[in-house]
Amino acid sequence: MSTVTTLGVTGLTSADSVARVTEQIEAVERVEHVSIVLESDGESEVSVFSDQPVDEDALRGAVDTAGYAVASVEVQTDALAAQQAEQAPAKQRAHDDAARGADD
Template sequence: MSTITTLDVTGMTCGHCVSAVTRELEAVPSVKNVSVDLNVGEASTVTVVSDAPLPEDALREAIDEAGYELAGVSTHSSEDEFSQLAGTRERVYAGTGMIGSGSPVAVGPVGIPLTSRADADAAALAEAEAPQSGGCGCGGCGCGA
């Protein structure tokens, strides 16, 4: 089982900073992968995937060696990450609602109806077959084009 450690690192401003932090963290035993979300002017988010939980002092030393400051650390397992993503997906897609025809539809996190691909294709076909008024097809401008 992998462990995912998220570090908040301050002082990073460019690709060279990202390279220095990545190189130092990759030298820490058990580290499998390092990715950096550079946020100039605020703490950058560094995600470290490892075979086992990493000692905070080793992470702090690696960040210090690269020339930056470790402002925060959080750790969770890949199982925790999967559960969190599954929970988010459930909240987004599990809701149901009703559309004008009374048909149930999935509803997004703010009540926006989510349309299936088949329903979208059927609506596009019905629109294409509908009689058009006006030349451009908009029905309102009367351009005759």
């Protein structure tokens, strides 16, 4: 089961701050990958990818150790299935359009 935990982190303003947060979070048990979308004027989006849910307190502690604060947390379990379900209508439309084109 894939899990994506999205943290809203305040105070990130540079590549150095992103690197510090990434290093601390990657040290947390079960974390496989970290992706950060830097928003210097608000909450940066920190996506934490793992096979199993990661301890929220451990993630908050890692961000705190890096010198920043977690403003929000959202956990999506079985993220791959959710992504596939989200993409299914568009794939079906593309399939239907292709089938109609073949009939013309």
